[in-house]
Amino acid sequence: MSALAEQSAVAGGTSNPSQVRAALRLGRTRLGLALCLAVIGVALVGPWLVPHSPTDFVAGPFQVRAPGAPLGSDNLGRDVLSRFLAGGKALLILSVLATIAGVGLGTAVGAIAGYFRSTIDNWLMRLTDVVLAFPHIVLALLLVATFGPQPWLIVLAVAIGHAPRTARIVRAATLGVVEHDYIRAAEAVGVPWPSIVFHEIVPAISSPLLAETALRFAYSLTFVSSLSFLGLGLQPPTPDWGVMINENRLALTVAPFGTLLPAAALAILTVGTSLVSDGFSRVVAGVDRGIKS
Amino acid sequence: MPNPSGGLSIAKLIAQRIGSGVLVLVAVSMIVFGATYGLGDPVRAMLGNEATPERVRAVAHELGTDRSLVEQYIAWVEGLLTNEAKSFATGRPVSELLGPRLLNSMILAGSAGLVAVLLGVAGGIASAFWRDRSLERLASLISLVLVALPEFVTGIFLVALLSTGVLHLLPAVYIGSGTVLDPLALILPMTTLVLAAAPYILQLARATMIEVLESDYVRMARLKGISELRVVMIHALPNAIGPIVQTIAIVLAWLAGGVVVVEFLFRFPGIGTAMADAVTNRDLPTVQAISLLIAGLYIVLNILADVIGLLANPRVRHGSR
Numbered sequence: 355m356s357a358l359a360e361q362s363a364v365a366g367g368t369s370n371p372s373q374v375r376a377a378l379r380l381g382r383t384r385l386g387l388a389l390c391l392a393v394i395g396v397a398l399v400g401p402w403l404v405p406h407s408p409t410d411f412v413a414g415p416f417q418v419r420a421p422g423a424p425l426g427s428d429n430l431g432r433d434v435l436s437r438f439l440a441g442g443k444a445l446l447i448l449s450v451l452a453t454i455a456g457v458g459l460g461t462a463v464g465a466i467a468g469y470f471r472s473t474i475d476n477w478l479m480r481l482t483d484v485v486l487a488f489p490h491i492v493l494a495l496l497l498v499a500t501f502g503p504q505p506w507l508i509v510l511a512v513a514i515g516h517a518p519r520t521a522r523i524v525r526a527a528t529l530g531v532v533e534h535d536y537i538r539a540a541e542a543v544g545v546p547w548p549s550i551v552f553h554e555i556v557p558a559i560s561s562p563l564l565a566e567t568a569l570r571f572a573y574s575l576t577f578v579s580s581l582s583f584l585g586l587g588l589q590p591p592t593p594d595w596g597v598m599i600n601e602n603r604l605a606l607t608v609a610p611f612g613t614l615l616p617a618a619a620l621a622i623l624t625v626g627t628s629l630v631s632d633g634f635s636r637v638v639a640g641v642d643r644g645i646k647s
Numbered sequence: 648m649p650n651p652s653g654g655l656s657i658a659k660l661i662a663q664r665i666g667s668g669v670l671v672l673v674a675v676s677m678i679v680f681g682a683t684y685g686l687g688d689p690v691r692a693m694l695g696n697e698a699t700p701e702r703v704r705a706v707a708h709e710l711g712t713d714r715s716l717v718e719q720y721i722a723w724v725e726g727l728l729t730n731e732a733k734s735f736a737t738g739r740p741v742s743e744l745l746g747p748r749l750l751n752s753m754i755l756a757g758s759a760g761l762v763a764v765l766l767g768v769a770g771g772i773a774s775a776f777w778r779d780r781s782l783e784r785l786a787s788l789i790s791l792v793l794v795a796l797p798e799f800v801t802g803i804f805l806v807a808l809l810s811t812g813v814l815h816l817l818p819a820v821y822i823g824s825g826t827v828l829d830p831l832a833l834i835l836p837m838t839t840l841v842l843a844a845a846p847y848i849l850q851l852a853r854a855t856m857i858e859v860l861e862s863d864y865v866r867m868a869r870l871k872g873i874s875e876l877r878v879v880m881i882h883a884l885p886n887a888i889g890p891i892v893q894t895i896a897i898v899l900a901w902l903a904g905g906v907v908v909v910e911f912l913f914r915f916p917g918i919g920t921a922m923a924d925a926v927t928n929r930d931l932p933t934v935q936a937i938s939l940l941i942a943g944l945y946i947v948l949n950i951l952a953d954v955i956g957l958l959a960n961p962r963v964r965h966g967s968r
């Protein structure tokens with residue numbers, strides 16, 4: 355972690371677009387992007403291509419093949435293909451929102467802590483310690499147990515788990531930037547602190563922040579789909595890949611598509627996102643260390 | 648380090664770390680209490696929305712939710728310590744439900760942790776040694792894929808491969824609810840956890856070893872003409888052990904939370920399945936007890952990781968800076 359922080363302090367000087375280009379030259383980033391875009395394409399366009407409504411009953415339960423349902427039917431006799439095509443959109447939307455909220459909050463906390471140091475830093479970091487004392491999934495389940503499974507709560511639960519982790523990375527990167535003369539100059543001419551933090555510091559650490567965002571998005575996908583799989587995220591009859599796997603896994607032998615199709619889509623999406631995140635991390639850290647936070 | 652001249656004694660540093668861990672645990676207990684009782688409405692969670700006002704008042708009095716939050720918190724902590732917390736779902740003490748399940752989860756997480764550590768550390772050292780050979784590149788790509796996959800997706804693929812689709816070797820779900828575990832039923836959940844944890848240890852062990860292998864004293868050892876194997880095993884490895892052991896403690900802490908999804912997938916009778924079921928039933932006392940249990944374990948293992956990190960750092964150990 356400290357090695358990453360030192361490296362990112364160095365990387366803070368270079369411009370962000372050149373780092374994005376450097377990352378895009380890596381084979382793994384390109385492969386990852388291709389995999390992601392394929393699944394994201396299915397998830398976004400899919401809802402318009404469904405042959406049936408994803409909640410309509412078209413055949414008996416767990417049919418391998420049925421008239422009008424080429425990939426068979428699910429546990430209630432709904433069309434597997436339709437539910438698959440419609441099942442990625444909610445996951446994507448919730449994951450994007452959770453990533454934006456979590457990384458945004460974490461960046462604010464980390465940059466403010468790193469800029470002011472002293473007492474504020476101390477309190478903010480103790481606060482992140484407390485949130486980090488829960489495994490992420492336990493924190494989410496605690497919230498769901500209290501408020502029931504609702505979409506805004508899923509976003510909140512994932513974001514709260516992301517924020518302290520992002521805050522630590524951002525704080526470390528900020529510490530490497532605050533000593534620069536242009537920050538001192540801005541202070542000297544009386545630029546107010548929010549403007550220094552968000553207009554001077556945050557742009558300077560945009561490269562490590564980009565790598566962090568990609569990593570957090572990969573994790574959001576895993577997390578949101580895991581909650582749905584547990585039956586505590588998106589609720590039936592919503593078509594969703596995590597929900598589908600949970601509903602249909604008992605019939606893995608007789609009607610495998612209802613489980614394996616969403617599982618394959620989730621696998622390709624998460625692996626693709628991780629490849630992209632790994633590509634960015636490598637460019638930012640400048641070395642082949644394979645370190646992930 | 649705060650004291651550059653005489654050096655802060657290591658015992659004091661460790662005591663500090665444990666002290667802050669206790670404070671965090673207290674804060675965590677407040678959050679668990681606040682999240683479930685303070686913000687939510689336990690009476691509604693228990694009775695549902697159709698209960699009559701009289702019944703709501705009676706249950707509120709019984710649970711003590713008509714008292715002030717501070718009083719409730721104190722009573723709640725007392726209840727936990729004296730083992731009086733009762734499950735909403737069964738009316739039995741929570742500890743009765745959790746005892747045998749905790750043992751099962753410990754067996755699962757413990758065996759998975761052991762296998763993952765052995766595979767991960769050995770694989771990490773080997774990958775650092777054979778860095779950038781084509782076989783090693785393949786191994787690092789595979790470990791990246793395995794770390795990326797959600798655990799339940801890995802588990803589903805394993806079930807399809809080993810229980811239902813290709814081969815028919817292992818049971819796909821755990822049948823029965825006894826405390827004595829069938830080793831055959833342990834294999835699939837354990838393998839799923841190992842496939843998630845081992846690549847992570849491998850990546851960090853590899854990174855640590857590469858860092859050590861590139862350090863000046865290892866270069867010096869090489870310049871003296873010592874064989875590469877000897878350089879790795881005698882000179883490099885001892886200096887990498889601290890960070891690697893630290894990683895292991897962190898991964899064990901991860902397993903404390905990671906068991907939830909994997910246990911649920913295989914209907915394994917541990918605390919993870921109990922947690923998922925309790926959340927579904929909105930059985931708040933059970934949710935609280937398991938959250939505290941897992942968070943407590945997590946805090947202890949993280950303290951252990953930090954203490955090991957301190958002990959393994961010679962600069963701290965010898966009190967100099």
